[in-house]
Amino acid sequence: MAEITYRDALNQALAEEMDRDESVFLIGEEVAEYDGAYKVSRGLLERFGERRVVDTPISELGFTGLAVGAAMVGLRPVVEFMTFNFSLLALDQVINNAAKMGSMSGGQVTSPIVLRGPSGAAFQLGSQHSQACEAWYLHTPGLKVVAPGTPADAKGLLKTAIRDNDPVVVMESELLYNFKGEVPEGEEFLIPLGVADLKREGGDVSIITHGQMIHVALRAAEQLAKKGVEADVLDLRSLRPLDVESILESVGKTNRAVCLEEGWSYGGVGSQVVSVLMEEAFDDLDAPVLRVTQADVPMPYNKKLEAWSKPSVSRLVEACEKVCYV
Amino acid sequence: MLQRSSVEQELEREGSVNKPTMTMKTSALSKEELIELLKQMLLYRRFEEKAGESYAIGKIGGFCHLHIGQEAVAAGCITPLKKDDYVIGTYREHTQALAKGVPPEAVMAELYGKAAGTSGGLGGSMHIFGTDVGFMGGHGIVGGQLAVALGIAWGIHYRGGDQVCVCFLGDAAVNQGAFHESLNMAAIWNLPVIYAVENNDFGMGTKFSRVSKTEMSQKSASHGVPARVIDGQNVMSTYADFGEVVEEVRKGAGPQFVDVQCYRFKGHSMSDPVSGTYRSKKEVEDKTENADPIKILCDHMFDSGLLSPEELQEMDGEAREVVKRAAEFAEAAPEPDIKSLYENVYSEANPNGRLFFDGRVI
Numbered sequence: 232m233a234e235i236t237y238r239d240a241l242n243q244a245l246a247e248e249m250d251r252d253e254s255v256f257l258i259g260e261e262v263a264e265y266d267g268a269y270k271v272s273r274g275l276l277e278r279f280g281e282r283r284v285v286d287t288p289i290s291e292l293g294f295t296g297l298a299v300g301a302a303m304v305g306l307r308p309v310v311e312f313m314t315f316n317f318s319l320l321a322l323d324q325v326i327n328n329a330a331k332m333g334s335m336s337g338g339q340v341t342s343p344i345v346l347r348g349p350s351g352a353a354f355q356l357g358s359q360h361s362q363a364c365e366a367w368y369l370h371t372p373g374l375k376v377v378a379p380g381t382p383a384d385a386k387g388l389l390k391t392a393i394r395d396n397d398p399v400v401v402m403e404s405e406l407l408y409n410f411k412g413e414v415p416e417g418e419e420f421l422i423p424l425g426v427a428d429l430k431r432e433g434g435d436v437s438i439i440t441h442g443q444m445i446h447v448a449l450r451a452a453e454q455l456a457k458k459g460v461e462a463d464v465l466d467l468r469s470l471r472p473l474d475v476e477s478i479l480e481s482v483g484k485t486n487r488a489v490c491l492e493e494g495w496s497y498g499g500v501g502s503q504v505v506s507v508l509m510e511e512a513f514d515d516l517d518a519p520v521l522r523v524t525q526a527d528v529p530m531p532y533n534k535k536l537e538a539w540s541k542p543s544v545s546r547l548v549e550a551c552e553k554v555c556y557v
Numbered sequence: 558m559l560q561r562s563s564v565e566q567e568l569e570r571e572g573s574v575n576k577p578t579m580t581m582k583t584s585a586l587s588k589e590e591l592i593e594l595l596k597q598m599l600l601y602r603r604f605e606e607k608a609g610e611s612y613a614i615g616k617i618g619g620f621c622h623l624h625i626g627q628e629a630v631a632a633g634c635i636t637p638l639k640k641d642d643y644v645i646g647t648y649r650e651h652t653q654a655l656a657k658g659v660p661p662e663a664v665m666a667e668l669y670g671k672a673a674g675t676s677g678g679l680g681g682s683m684h685i686f687g688t689d690v691g692f693m694g695g696h697g698i699v700g701g702q703l704a705v706a707l708g709i710a711w712g713i714h715y716r717g718g719d720q721v722c723v724c725f726l727g728d729a730a731v732n733q734g735a736f737h738e739s740l741n742m743a744a745i746w747n748l749p750v751i752y753a754v755e756n757n758d759f760g761m762g763t764k765f766s767r768v769s770k771t772e773m774s775q776k777s778a779s780h781g782v783p784a785r786v787i788d789g790q791n792v793m794s795t796y797a798d799f800g801e802v803v804e805e806v807r808k809g810a811g812p813q814f815v816d817v818q819c820y821r822f823k824g825h826s827m828s829d830p831v832s833g834t835y836r837s838k839k840e841v842e843d844k845t846e847n848a849d850p851i852k853i854l855c856d857h858m859f860d861s862g863l864l865s866p867e868e869l870q871e872m873d874g875e876a877r878e879v880v881k882r883a884a885e886f887a888e889a890a891p892e893p894d895i896k897s898l899y900e901n902v903y904s905e906a907n908p909n910g911r912l913f914f915d916g917r918v919i
Contacts, residue, residue: 256715282715288745293738296704297711303693304643304712323735327698328705336686336694337676338901372902372913396904425910472910503914510916 232415238408240382241271241347244389245309247418249279252307255393258285258294259311259348268313269349269408295321295346299328302342309393312348315364315402322367329398330373345392347401349408350378351443351493355537358529363442363494368400369471369503375424376470378402378442382412384468387422395424404443425472429481433461436551437481439504440491441467444542448491451547460555470500478504479512486517487554491547496524518554523547586793588863591854592872594636594792595864598628598851599876601652604661607880608651608668608682612827616888617668621682622649626822629850630755631656633795634723634817637803643691643713643722645706648683649755650695653725659687665883671890678893679901691720699760700726700733703752707739710750710812721806722750729760731776732768740780743812751806751813752777753799755789757821762835777814789819790848793857820844895919 235243249255256279261268263276263286276284287294291312298308312318318325325346332340352361368376375397379385385403392399414420430445431452438448445466452462463481467474482488488508490501501522508520526540605623612621624631627649635644635656646653654664659675667674668682675685683697693709696702706724713720730736731754743750756773758765765773774784787798795817802813822845824831832838858864896919903912 288738288741290738290742292735293704293707293742296701296735296739297708297742300645300693300705300708300710301712301715302708303688303705304709306712306715308708323698323701324704327701328696332694333901333904335676335680335684336688336901337674337679338904339676339686339688340694341904343904375903375907375912423909425907425912469910472907472912473914474910506914 232413234411234413235382236408237382237385237403237410237412238269238271240386240414241389241403242273242275243414244386244393245272245275246278248390248393249275249283251418254305255307255309256283256285257309257311258287258298260287260289260313262286262311267311269405271408272311291317291320292324295324296328298344299324299332299342302344303332303340307343307393309345309347312346314360314405315348315350316360316362318346318348318364319367325368325374325398326371330371333373333397341396342398343396344398345389345401346398347389348403349405350402351404352530352537352541353405355532355534357532361530363492363525365402365470365492366494366499369500370498373398375399375472376402377424377468378470379468380404380407380442380445380466382410383414384422384428384466386414387420388424388468391421391424394421399424402442407443422468424469425474426469427474427477428466428468429463429477430466431462431464433463435461435485436487436489436555437463437465437485438489438491438547438551439465439467439478439481441470441500442493444491444493447542447544447547451544451551454544454548455551458557460551460557462551467500473503475507475511478507482508482512483515486515488516488520489547489550489554490520490522491542492522492524493542494525495527496522497527499524518556521550521554523550586797590796591793591858591863594632594796595851595854595858596872596876597632597636597656598792598854599873600661600879601628601631601655602851603873603876603880604655604665604883605651607884608665609823609827611668611884617682618670619681620648621668621827622825623823623827624649624652626844626849627755627757627789627819628652629792629795630789630817630819633789633792634753634799636796637800638723639720641691642720643693643709644725645693645702645709645722646695646725647699647702647727648695648697649727650685650725651682654685654687654692654695657687657692658690659685659692661879661883662886665887666890669887669890670893671887672893672897673886673890677897679897700730700735702726703730703735703739706750706752707743707748710743710748711746714746714748719807720749721803724750724752726752726754727760728754728756728758728765728773729763729768731773736776737780740777740782740812740814744781747809747811749806749811751802751815752782753815753817755819756816757819759821759825759835761825762829764835773816782812782814784814784816786816786818789817790850791853792850793854820848
């Protein structure tokens with residue numbers, strides 16, 4: 232198995248799917264001549280031409296709407312948001328059109344659209360460029376949302392998302408683009424939506440997380456192990472559909488859970504996981520489920536304050552110890 | 558003698574040589590074409606009257622925006638299209654769906670919220686779809702459909718087809734960002750889309766001149782999209798002029814912006830009065846009397862010896878009969894099953910994981 236970066240894994244997924252299916256095209260700001268703001272689309276213009284790799288004006292609402300219309304007539308657009316912060320300008324098209332078109336047309340229309348790009352904070356980019364946007368999309372029936380945390384998951388999930396007949400939001404991470412990992416080869420390497428992955432097995436506490444936070448979780452799990460606490464690190468990978476079975480299985484074993492996410496706490500991914508645990512695993516729980524999230528403030532610029540605001544290894548370790556009563 | 562449209566008279570009065578406009582070529586229309594346009598407009602008028610009645614007695618709910626007074630826009634702009642051309646509209650779209658070929662029974666059943674409706678009763682008045690005949694939906698967010706139309710035209714361009722996409726919008730939509738984003742991209746990629754403004758001069762109750770410093774016909778200029786002004790009350794000129802635009806676009810002229818000047822005889826929606834604080838009763842009465850598109854066409858045909866009162870009565874009777882049958886069909890159609898609620902939220906059931914979290918068991 233080749234070891235490649237998260238960026239190249241995404242690039243391979245795009246290239247393979249564009250090769251396989253002529254109706255797939257990539258559209259967004261700087262995706263063609265500039266090779267992508269984060270170089271995810273490097274080389275694709277040369278390979279597929281400007282018909283299928285399309286630079287747009289800075290018009291998020293407009294080109295997202297274009298994707299909705301193109302999907303209505305049988306194409307399979309992949310929209311790149313330079314970052315998901317800018318996708319908020321396109322929310323009307325995503326929520327009111329892409330997500331609802333199937334239902335409000337009585338099934339006459341499908342929206343096989345991928346909306347992808349980096350989400351979450353990098354370093355010192357300030358409040359408007361440092362937000363985890365999962366919750367904006369999760370809330371809406373009609374959308375699917377995935378958040379890969381490794382190169383293999385990035386490739387397998389993006390390929391599946393492109394083949395899916397519904398709108399799929401693929402949340403990548405700026406800090407992971409250079410992260411290397413083993414990625415299976417072959418065009419049919421697909422990871423199904425709605426299947427979580429146990430990234431680490433332990434019996435004492437379940438850390439339930441996704442996206443780049445899995446790396447925070449794995450580091451915390453190492454520290455916990457030194458103190459004699461073994462953690463399951465359950466990578467949800469897919470947030471809607473949500474692999475409820477795997478969540479219940481892990482918590483059924485550990486009887487304790489901590490939800491870790493990059494975004495704000497109110498109405499976040501963890502809120503939903505906690506609801507599921509309350510409704511379906513109440514008798515399994517030996518401690519209240521805790522959440523570790525970003526501080527409930529717009530992300531500050533100051534380095535020290537930013538670090539304090541992000542969910543951290545130490546906060547996660549502390550929460551795990553608390554639910555384990557150690 | 559054909560009466561000159563108010564638009565033409567106004568243009569002449571202003572002597573605005575720079576104002577883009579079109580010349581009427583109505584004399585070229587055959588008797589058959591005129592009869593077809595008349596039959597369509599009669600159907601649309603009777604259909605909307607019936608929808609209004611059904612709304613008043615609670616058979617139709619929600620918002621319901623009638624097209625009465627604007628029938629010439631649906632007939633004149635859609636008749637020149639081919640079956641595989643596309644039309645996408647606003648929430649005032651019942652008659653445009655009919656014009657593109659969606660069956661009246663299915664539209665009425667959708668208004669009644671029934672399973673036999675175009676969207677199985679889940680769409681309603683504002684969301685009529687007929688994708689099999691190229692009617693790509695009624696859309697409820699002002700301006701949102703402009704970007705979708707851009708994508709439909711992109712799809713045509715991508716595949717190298719010769720279809721066109723006609724996107725209707727209200728006059729108020731030109732103040733949305735979606736308008737400018739869409740026209741700009743349509744222009745840079747030379748896409749086959751016609752943005753047709755149904756300019757009835759009011760965005761709900763707000764007169765256009767109160768919310769725009771510039772005139773409608775200037776709105777597309779900064780994007781390099783040619784603009785035309787056409788008469789949307791005289792169906793003969795609407796049809797002839799719009800038909801010309803369609804053929805230009807089909808030949809590769811790129812996006813076009815058409816200011817179709819018209820007037821709404823009823824309130825913005827069924828819940829509004831016809832006139833009131835924002836326009837006078839006299840204004841509406843004057844327009845209803847002097848600018849009724851059906852009357853304008855009938856007068857011309859009577860004067861030209863192409864129509865007799867008896868023939869008109871017969872055609873009107875046929876239109877009423879079609880509408881009556883549509884309403885009876887809608888009335889008798891079954892309610893949608895609760896299960897249908899979840900069937901099209903996603904296009905297929907996902908084999909893994911959970912998509913719905915409401916905990917409801919059906």
